[in-house]
Amino acid sequence: MLKISKKADYALMALQHIAAAQFGDMMPGRVVNTKEIAEEYNIPLELLAKVLQTLAKNALIESHNGPKGGYVLARRAHQITIAQILESIEGPLGITDCSHEKDGEFCMQREHCNIRTPLLKVQDSIAQLLNNMTLQDMMGGTPLITIQSPTAQGVER
Amino acid sequence: MLKISKKADYALMALQHIAAAQFGDMMPGRVVNTKEIAEEYNIPLELLAKVLQTLAKNALIESHNGPKGGYVLARRAHQITIAQILESIEGPLGITDCSHEKDGEFCMQREHCNIRTPLLKVQDSIAQLLNNMTLQDMMGGTPLITIQSPTAQGVER
DNA sequence: TGTTAGTCCGACCTTATTGATCGGAGATCA
DNA sequence: TGATCTCCGATCAATAAGGTCGGACTAACA
Numbered sequence A, B: 001m002l003k004i005s006k007k008a009d010y011a012l013m014a015l016q017h018i019a020a021a022q023f024g025d026m027m028p029g030r031v032v033n034t035k036e037i038a039e040e041y042n043i044p045l046e047l048l049a050k051v052l053q054t055l056a057k058n059a060l061i062e063s064h065n066g067p068k069g070g071y072v073l074a075r076r077a078h079q080i081t082i083a084q085i086l087e088s089i090e091g092p093l094g095i096t097d098c099s100h101e102k103d104g105e106f107c108m109q110r111e112h113c114n115i116r117t118p119l120l121k122v123q124d125s126i127a128q129l130l131n132n133m134t135l136q137d138m139m140g141g142t143p144l145i146t147i148q149s150p151t152a153q154g155v156e157r
Numbered sequence C: 001t002g003t004t005a006g007t008c009c010g011a012c013c014t015t016a017t018t019g020a021t022c023g024g025a026g027a028t029c030a
Numbered sequence D: 001t002g003a004t005c006t007c008c009g010a011t012c013a014a015t016a017a018g019g020t021c022g023g024a025c026t027a028a029c030a
Helices: A006-020 A034-041 A045-057 A082-090 A116-131 B006-020 B034-041 B045-057 B082-090 B116-131
Strands: A061-064 A070-073 A147-149 A152-155 B061-064 B070-073 B146-149 B152-156
Touching: A006 A034, A006 A045, A006 A070, A006 A082, A034 A045, A034 A070, A045 A061, A045 A070, A045 A082, A082 A116, A116 B116, B006 B034, B006 B045, B006 B070, B006 B082, B034 B045, B034 B070, B045 B061, B045 B082, B082 B116
Parallel strands: none
Antiparallel strands: A061 A070, A147 A152, B061 B070, B146 B152
């Protein structure tokens, strides 16, 4: 349950790899092409290409055409959150259908729905978690993840 | 992204309803049948029936056959966690495919996989969240949800 | 300046999962 | 014994996910 899609998996791997090619926080760094990533991680080339296109469209990476072309991070690794990556690929976070209902559209169960409020709170907590973790945190062996409580102070792990 | 299934939604609604019929923490309380729940929340009867069967099989509720039969909570509301409910319906928590790999089976990307460790930590955090929230917490208007950091102290919200 | 390696982009197909339905067997109580 | 309920398995349709294909466009380099 609560699985993320393979495409999202691929996106994370690819971004981590592209970020690693930009060693030392230097921007811009080495340009990485689709083939290199696909072979490194055994990802179907065409599928990965589509994932990278999507990421580029969402301004997480920049594409460079032509020979010696490829992808580079559009921002620094610590400015890209996991939430941004996942939402680029899978759309907005929403553990339940009625998460994004505009005024006027209701789910069939709405009138007597007893679980909407608590579920939205769970969702908020997950959103916080993903928003507070960046690509930088996923790099290297360095420890990561802070759980941020709404009343502040993150807890180093 | 990270959506839970409709079946899981139905399970949560149904359990909340059954729990509500056991007012005052008295065990056992009023027996609730499938039809009553289905009509109350506009859930397809047959589908709900299957969901309830699954919950019964996982010992979250008890079924009583025959006329005036129906379902009752198998334990008290504060002893049933959201994680247990969701896992009954959707299987074990696993945001990524390789979450439950036994020794010997690896995903294609395993050898160079750079995201496994961080993702597992995210997963742990979500698991904690769902394990610390019970059916009881979903009842009534009472505030709920604690985010528990691994280094202890829950933070009341 | 033309060729070529590479990205870009959209349409398409295939398969797995989810949501939903149906029919009958077994249990219980009036 | 009959009516009412749960139980259980098989089945089907709709949707989303995973993966593929072909053509257009761009930029480096000979």
